[in-house]
Amino acid sequence: MKILVFLGSVRTSTPPQPARVGERVARACVAQCGRDGHAVVLVDPLDYDLGAAFKPHFAYAKGRAPAPLEDLAGEIASADAYVMVSPEYNHSMSPALAHLLNHFGSSLFAFKPSAIVTYSAGQWGGVRAAVGMRAFLSELGCLPVSAMIHIPAAHTVFCADGRFSAEVDGTRWTSYMERTFSQLLWWAVAARRERDRSGVTGPSPAFLRDPSQRNAP
Known part of the structure; x- marks a missing residue:
């Protein structure tokens, strides 16, 4: 399986301390998902210059999108599953x-599973952000699995490289995260098998040109 782990933060300064807590969480997810030999790619928004003006990948003529958008679109299309790592901002x-x-349409994500991972410096682990993420990811077509991962005081759980810190029980944390990632991989295998059998999207394709393709008559 090929899995993309999306890091949902571009903050590089303090506070909070330490900076880029989300990178620790994302690197931990990469390590956990790759334990059985799966190909795992970390997608860091800081690595993609998307420009100041918003224009999504699908709004460009074929082959005319900027290289960062084109490269990431290729990664998304070739992946079997996604892990979305997010902090919480105003319960979102x-x-x-x-x-x-939002730069990419559902045709790239559709008929693949996703997993929700949230974190915070406080006690709730970003759990309230996960509520809206379910609807958001469902609209993209990469339905989130039922199990989720919420990490309170994330800066105390992980080291800078994503390893568990000496302050926590790494075995218990591994078991907790594995519950979600095992679901993700089960659905990823099943979805890829069905895409191969039915011809990518089968009888219910994601809209490719305009959202009106999903409208009632």
Whole structure:
């Protein structure tokens, strides 16, 4: 399986301390998802210059999108599953993650599963952001699995490279995260098998040209 782990933060300064707590969480997800030999790619928004003006990938003529958008579109299309890592802003998902994902239509994500991972420096682990993320990811077509991961005081759970810190029980955390990622991989295998059998999207394709393709008569 090929899995994309989306880091939903572009913050590089303090506070909070340490900076880029989300990168720790995302690197931990990469390590956990790759334990059985799966190909895991970390998607960091800081690595993609999307320009100041918003124009989504699908709004460009074929082959005319800027290289960063084209490259990421290829990664999304070739993936079997997605892990979305987000902090919580005003009870909602990260604006950086929403901005990045909004550049791409559901035709790239459709008929593949996703997993929701939230974190915070406080006690709730970003759980309230996950509520809106379910609807957002469902609209993209990459339905989130039922199990989710919420990480309170994330800066104390992970080291900078994504390893568990000495302050926590890494075995228990691994078991907790594995519950979600095992669901993700089960659905990823099943979805890829069905895409191969039915011809990518089968009888209910994602809209490719205009949202009106989903309208009632």
